[in-house]
Amino acid sequence: MTQQEVAILARIMDNLLRIVGLSLLSGLLAALLAVGYRWYARMQVPTGLSMLVGLTGVALVLNLDTTLASLLEPTGGADDVFATPTIVVNTLTLAVSGVTATAGGRVGDRIAGTTGALSGGGGANVDVSAVVKAVGRVITVELPEDIEDMDGHDPVAANVKERIAGLTLVFPRRLTVEELRNRLVARLREEYGVGVVDVDIEADGTVTYLAVGSREIGLGTTLPPETCAVAIRADPAFSASAGDVVHIYDTTGEESKRVAVGEVRGTADEVVTVAVDADDATRLNSTQRYRLATLPVEPRVDREFASLLRAADETVTTITLAADSPLAGQTVGALNATVIAVHGQAGTEPLVPNTRTLTAGETLYVIAKPDAVRRLEAAATGADTD
Incomplete structure (x- = not known):
């Protein structure tokens, strides 16, 4: 083997080691990001984000190497960047690093999810976590394959039900049935975006019934009985917002006449959505312009109760x-x-x-x-x- 062939072989081995090293760096950065993202956001890191962070680390190393080369060899270091072998090696490095970043993100998320489950999750009781760490005993909860839709709630997306059907989750063993149920409901909400959960759990952790649904959204669910929402043309105050109680006046005649009392639910330029009694709604004309008089703020126990109930x-x-x-x-x-x-x-x-x-x-x-x-x-x- 000639000296030139040895030099070429050494150059190839050096490039291969460089690709492997930078790929491992990309995967490590993505895994660390996935662990931190799972701990903070309680959900899986997006694939694009993990790939971006991994490739950013690789790109910084490549740029730093090029900069140092141009400083150490001013006559040839910068020109080597545009050489065909360098372009091929850098392209292969970025391609392989993208794959390892994706894999690293998934591995890091799996490690973070398993570690969080064994420790009882982010909101675990300190005593329970200590017992689990000392004894090392956990309970696995397997969700049923058939998941029902909750009556009175919008159904969740089909892909969400497919993801949680037959899912196996790990929890600390020394939990009461109610604590286990609360942990299960919290994980389904935080990790899979389920709004409402109805579940029956036996003492041994067997799930005998599971139904899920989405939180009711929209304006209709917030209206009291015998009221309705109407959009009218009016002149709301500049700072008028949802929750303001207003008097609605008809100004077409010589004297202003109060038509109804309502509550502002939304504004868009000159169009105001107000919640009024169903009987008053028939007296409002969508093509007529009204004048609004905002009343002083008063405690609204019913609205506070509704807000608390929707979040509970x-x-x-x-x-x-x-x-x-x-x-x-x-x-x-x-x-x-x-x-x-x-x-x-x-x-x-x-x-x-x-x-x-x-x-x-x-x-x-x-x-x-x-x-x-x-x-x-x-x-x-x-x-x-x-």
């Missing part, structure tokens, strides 16, 4: 007791739910005491988690709740 795990529903319902004859305090009102023959009774006895035919307004609501609805109709 619980939901509000109405349940009517059938004649053969086992709930008839029981007290309000015996129900696994918060009863905010009861509607019967005597009218509606708000904030009923726990000692009040329920009778068949009454309608209950309850606040409870989805699984408790499902059991109450089954019991109210006299169906088998097992």
Whole structure:
């Protein structure tokens, strides 16, 4: 083997080692990013972002090498960048680094997810995490293949249901059923974007029922009963925003006449969406221009309650007791739910005491988690709740 052949072989080996080293650097940077992203955002890092970070590190090394070469060899270092062998090596380096960055992002996310599960997740109880680390015992929860859609909620995307169907999750073993349920619901929401979860879990971690749904969105879900939203042409104040209570005046006559009282829900130039009583809505003309008078801000307990309820795990529903319902004859305090009102023959009774006895035919307004609501609805109709 001649000296020239040895030099060529050494150059090839040097380039191969360079490609391997920079590719490993790209994968390591992407893996570190995936771990930090999973810890902070509680979700998988986007593939494009992990590839961008990995390739950025490789590009910095290549640029630094070129800069140093041009400084050390002013007559030839900079020209070597445009040489065909250099272009080929740099292109191969970036291509392989892109692949390793993608793989590194996935590996890092898998490591972060497994580590977070074994430690009980970001919100783990300190004592429970310590026990799991010391004993090393965990429980695996396998989700069913058949996932139901929750009644009263928009269905989740089909690809989301496919991702969680048959999924196996790891949790600390020494958790109560309620704690395990809360952990499971939190992970489905944070990692898969599920809005509402209804799940039944046995003491051994077996999931016997799972239904998911999206949070109800839109204007209609925020309107009180017997009200509607109407878009009118008006002159809202410059700083008017959703939640402002306004008087709506008709200025077409000689004197201004108040038409209705409403609440601003949105503005767009001269078009204002207001929530008014259903009876007042018929007196508003979409082609007529009105004048709005904003009233002073007052505490709105109903709006605060609605905001808290939309962010909570619980939901509000109405349940009517059938004649053969086992709930008839029981007290309000015996129900696994918060009863905010009861509607019967005597009218509606708000904030009923726990000692009040329920009778068949009454309608209950309850606040409870989805699984408790499902059991109450089954019991109210006299169906088998097992």
